[in-house]
Structure formats: structure tokens, C-alpha cells
Amino acid sequence: MVAQRLTLITPTAATPDQLWQRGGAAWSAVPQEHIQSLFESMPSRVAAVISNNGGYSVATNSGRNHTSQKSINLII
Numbered sequence: 001m002v003a004q005r006l007t008l009i010t011p012t013a014a015t016p017d018q019l020w021q022r023g024g025a026a027w028s029a030v031p032q033e034h035i036q037s038l039f040e041s042m043p044s045r046v047a048a049v050i051s052n053n054g055g056y057s058v059a060t061n062s063g064r065n066h067t068s069q070k071s072i073n074l075i076i
Contacts, residue, residue: 001034002026 005026006019013019048057 001030005029 002023006022009022013022045057049055
């Protein structure tokens with residue numbers, strides 16, 4: 001989510017300080033409800049990775065996880 005927000009900003013950051021400022025602003029813009037949802041989903045995400053012997057885990061819209069060797073759901 002933060003990376004997506006950063007890629008939408010034009011022009012791109014000209015200095016490392018600008019990138020840090022933009023990254024901080026993008027992180028601050030993430031809704032607290034989204035962060036809470038990710039936090040609450042961690043036990044099932046970890047269980048899915050464990051059940052796949054450390055392989056990738058893809059979250060589904062139903063809140064349950066299934067495993068896949070071809071894709072991964074990046075959190076942020």
C-alpha cells in the first residue's frame with residue numbers, strides 16, 4: 001500500500017530526504033482500520049505459511065488463507 005502510493009507521486013523524489021518525507025507521509029495516510037485488519041489476520045497468515053512448509057501464502061477475500069507456489073500477497 002505504501003509502495004503503491006509512492007509510485008503514484010510525480011515527479012519522483014529527487015533526494016533521499018524527499019523520499020523519506022514522502023514515505024513517512026504515505027505511511028501516515030494508511031487508515032488505522034487497515035493496519036488493525038492486517039494485525040488481526042496475522043495468526044491465520046502465519047498458520048498458512050507454516051502449513052505450506054514456509055512457502056508462499058495468499059490471503060483470500062474470505063479472510064482465510066490458501067497456499068500457492070506461484071503467487072504471493074504482499075501486505076504493504
